[in-house]
Amino acid sequence: MSALLELEDVHCGYGQTSVLHGVTLAVPEGGIVSLLGANGAGKTTTLRAITGGVRWLGEIRFAGRSLRRMPTEDIVSLGISHVPEGRGILTELTVDENLKLGAHKRKDGAAVHKDYDRVFEYFPVLRDRRRLSASTLSGGEQQMLAVARAMLMKPRLMLLDEPSLGLAPLVVRSIFEIIRTINQTDHVAVLLVEQNARLALELSTDAYVLEVGRVAVSGKSADLQGQDSVRRSYLGY
């Protein structure tokens, strides 16, 4: 069976600078895959290539369909929600308006209603702050809002760019738990970019380690965790 998301020999860059030199990876339906590596290895660029934020060569397929030359809006409508670097919160809008934008293209009104209830069950703090400007939220709350909004898009695949960045360890734990819950109850596949390799490997089933735009190591997360040499050379713990 082919994977939900497949990247084959993807090259891309910004202007003259090339960032990815042939990345090949796959995310299975309903799986959690982590994408690890140092700063500047090309993790964020990989996610941006998937949702059409940068031009690329090679092949990217989602559910068997090529994403070549597809504009971001159309890719997103296929069922990919991308929580970008910096979370993509619309700080001029309220918490509620941010959530509404997640669901604004959906036609299944009753299901949207149910999803709102679940979102508020996972993140009760968002219910309390519904009417407030999103700019008043703390970093952790903004990350929760970003994940909640991504969930309301009812995706088949979530791309999460460093959800742990700048957050307290306890907050990170709870957000990761919820990502796991979403993955299990809704069968949403997750491609997780992380600097915190230890946490990411605990959560994911498969992992890829990028090094200067190439996949240096890949395999089952449990195996990578077990290999001391891999951990020391690539993951830094």
Next chain:
Amino acid sequence: MQELIQQVVSGLASGGIFASLALALVLIYNAMGLVNFAQGEMAMFATFIAYTLISHGLNYFIAFPLTLGLAFVGGVLIERVVIRPVERAPVLTLVIVTLGLATLINGAAGFFFGYTPNYFSSPFSTHTVNILGAFASYQDLSVIAVSAVVLLAIFLLLQRTTIGLTLRAAAHHPEASRLLGIRVSWMLALGWGLASAVGAVSGIMVAPILLLEPNMMQTIIIYAFAAAVLGGIDSPLGAVVGGLIVGVTVNLVGAYVVGGDLELAVALAIIVGVLVLKPNGLFGRAAVRIV
């Protein structure tokens, strides 16, 4: 006292006109960080269309909404044809493009409709009505009412509808909006269409007071700039409040202090004063970007 109230009422009427055009400027500024110097000319052209429809026997109250609809379509077309190719160009390029557009529309109006001033009759009489001892003309009152309805409609559209929500999102965060499935490029066109329609209201309202000719809006746009700058160039509410303040101030200062000939200078003084003392205006966001 009575005369003062009359001056205030007629100031509010001009203020409503300035507010509509200022709101049009704000809508486009918000969508793409650009001051549209062609806004006044677009409004003038729309007013000529209304005039043509009415002089062909169409009822004013049918011609008015029909013109707004045509102005909307025209705004969308201008964005698609003229602005889209230079969408990602530096702001200065865009400013020059809108200046060129202003000249072009002005010339086109002269070519199609001529430079002879036309008397644009209003369905509202200039007779006055006594309100609490002060006299206000039906025309002033109708201008105030129409402006209020249009501004309220825009407010409701932006704040209470999904399309308004996506418009605001696309204006502030284009990248993040694309990731939410919003067609940012079409939102720009929609913004231009709305701005064009709102601006057309100011043209149709002002035409019976001035005379309709291709240069009709060239002073009005200065007042609209003053209103937008005073309110904070990125704030729709600011445009409305700014418009009313500019309208009343200009009227009072013109009547009691400097005389009618210097009214435009008052508007320019407001622009300079605000930019020096409070560059963000009354309701504008601080001009600080977090990078």
